[in-house]
Amino acid sequence: MSVTTDNNDLSLRMAGHFRDIEPGLAKGSPEILNTHRKKAFRDFVAQGIPTRKSENYKYTNLQPAFSREYQFLHEKTEKEFHLEEVFKCDVPQLDTHLVTILNGWFYQEADIKGILPENVILESLEKVAVMKPELLKVHYGQLADTEADPMVALNTAFARDGYFLRVPKNTKVESPIQIISLLQSDCDTYVTQRNLIVVEPGAEVTLILCDHTLNLHNYLSNSVTEIFVGENAVVNYYTVQNQHNNATAVNSVYVHQEQNSQANTNTITLHGGLVRNNLKVILAGENGEANVYGMAFLDRKQHVDNFTQLVHAMPHCQSNQLYKHILDDESTGAFSGRINVKRDAQKTNAFQRNNNLLLTDKAQMQTKPQLIIEADDVKCSHGATIGQIDEDALFYLRSRGIEEKQARLMMMNAFSYEVVQNIKVEPLRDRIDELIEKRLRGDVARCHECAYQCDC
Template sequence: MSEVIKDAIEQEFTTNFEALEKRLNGASALPIHQVRKKAINAFQELGLPTARNEEYKYTDLKKALQKTFDFKAPSPQGKINRETIEECLIPGLDANILIFINGVFSNELSTIISPEDQLTIKDLEAATMEDKELIDNYFAQYANYEHDAFIALNTAFTEHGSFIHIPDNKLVEKPIALYFFNDAQAGKSYNQPRNLFIVGKSSQATFLEVFYTVGKHESFTNIVSEIVVNENANAEYYKIQNNRDTAFHVGTTQVWQARNSQFSAYTFTLNGAMIRNNLNIASDGEGCESHMYGLYLLHGKTHVDNHTEIDHIKPNSFSNELYKGIMEDQSHGVFNGKVYVRQAAQKTNAFQSNKNILLSDQATINSKPQLEIWADDVKCSHGCTTGQLDEEALFYLQSRGVSKERARVLLLYAFAVEVLENVKLEPLKAYLEDLISERLHKDF
């Protein structure tokens, strides 16, 4: 990225921050605003990452930010009609539906079906006034804004988003589905929603984040979700992107796990212009179990960068990671999986696997599975493969009378299913199955 553009964008954000401070008026006395100030300072210190930054080596933000989003002021309130929204909902999924337009929670469009004693759902802005204690205890405690410029930006501009609190000992049966709509009908839009999910001790909940861009213009989302999984709790988290190819997205999911908790993340990326998913898990208690599943099917000029990090801090934990990708056309896939096992984290079992198929000579994959281990009594392994469809398997199917095209689709589908079959929500699984097989038939 040229220095001039970089400086200009950084300056725009600073101007925007001053505007935010004015708008906040009295609310700037809250402790959360001190966090914002620290974060904007951190951002000014860090600057936007360039390709020289190891974490952003393969993801050039120039493409995203040269689209000259106007960062000087917040994007205007969006408006998307109910019909469009309903078309986008996952069919048959009996869930709490939370609708966000340009990052702002819409009460009237949302439907909450779980009983009130099971959970609290509100816009983050309301929570900063009403749930001060929880906000002070949990907000920005896990997503480290001192090291990542995008987390710093999001933290500095925290206003809207969601606050979901599940008290101890509650089993929330209905999934909580958050739909984020970017209104890019009239012009480019950018927004920075912020989520805080707190799952109380021995509770259980399922979260979904789904992203859509409506309209033909570009959109830029910089989202941060912090998920706190307390003792014995079990949380599942799905992130689904089937955006337009005008969507630019940087997202960080920061998870903190306490003793004996379980957490599973499922990331499906099917579309978009430039998508960066950061999934960071701190396994900070004994007996934690963490699962990370990812599937990326890329075509056109889509660029998807999945960065995952699991940090084993305490002993006797388990983590398993499986990320698979199929790259077609001029798409570019990036995978970086970090596994840290700290000195105290003896008896950790950590496994990681990344498998890729390249279908075109213009497609690229950069994979960096990274293991860092400071404890000796552990079992850790990672594997990474890149290749194409097995010629013998293709031949086998053809010899059984399956056409070459169908055999290809079948094998690719089988490749994807290894990730898909782990999805626990049946309607979601069916929906993704449809999406994937449709894509495979159309594009591959």
């Protein structure tokens, strides 16, 4: 029973903190964020911090992360922030529109308005909520259900800032938009980030999300992103997570797709202490296509949990899910993939696969495919494997003169290749290949030249 008590204590502590700061939060925030705040808080109190008794968080224990003391950053620090002084992302030849989020707050780096196509808005969520609340009104909080996930409730209760992106009708953003989320503080810090992406009918955009920690403090970051994909629109959403061992990250991404739209996501977890990626895609129009990929590399005591839900609400849609994990040392991983085909979603094609490679006897992987099919004319498949490196293949490579270590590396690269090849931005794909190579070699997979001194 002590677990329940502890959890209650932790949840109460969080709730108490919310009550303390709520007047300030409400006063400093735009109305549209405030309108969701109260209900979100009630939903959080009703659910509490997720425990492993909760079916959806069965494989990920957030209790230790929540039991630490954190500073909360409910105000934006007004100091001048110069990205290039602390951080340089050296994804080469990546002609990107760059935006930085520091501890959940939006900092515009360069003047991107001149580069982005006309009427594309890439701005601070808070700023947009103040200046043009009508842009948020229809969409904000519509996908991220505070009753279904206490972490989402918590995010919505604390939400202040993040980024807002709107790509207007029939506009194609040629260069990818790169959003770098950094965690850097002078003590252990709890971070909330809230994002909203609206891609209007016929529009097309590619986002590269890079998540980093810049120093060794403990971080607990809880971010929520809602993505609306209009009719005939295309969104590529590539995430590269590279945080240190003391960082806990819960990322919840919600995608809502209209007819004939396409969403491609790829989540590459290079490094992180505890990472939980929630992804829910709703195919809400006919002929929608969702390609959802993920690749995680774990070692030491790291934990990565990929939790996906693919909802086929309308007929003639297609979804492909492919997630892979490579687990070394005593790391633990989980994949839960749900395909939910609604009654009307005839002629659905929904495929899911999860392959995992365990490099040691101590590494552990939990995998749980779930198919809920209410329509009768559908094609669905799922498959999961947990295995070791194929010894016969390893011997084959060695028998041609290739060193064992190198041969293992080739095998691991081969394993991740199937996921990485789906990244359509070539320089990014090459860069990720390189980072993976470094990661697998045991070198620190730094993708920047900064002096970031963390032990990752």
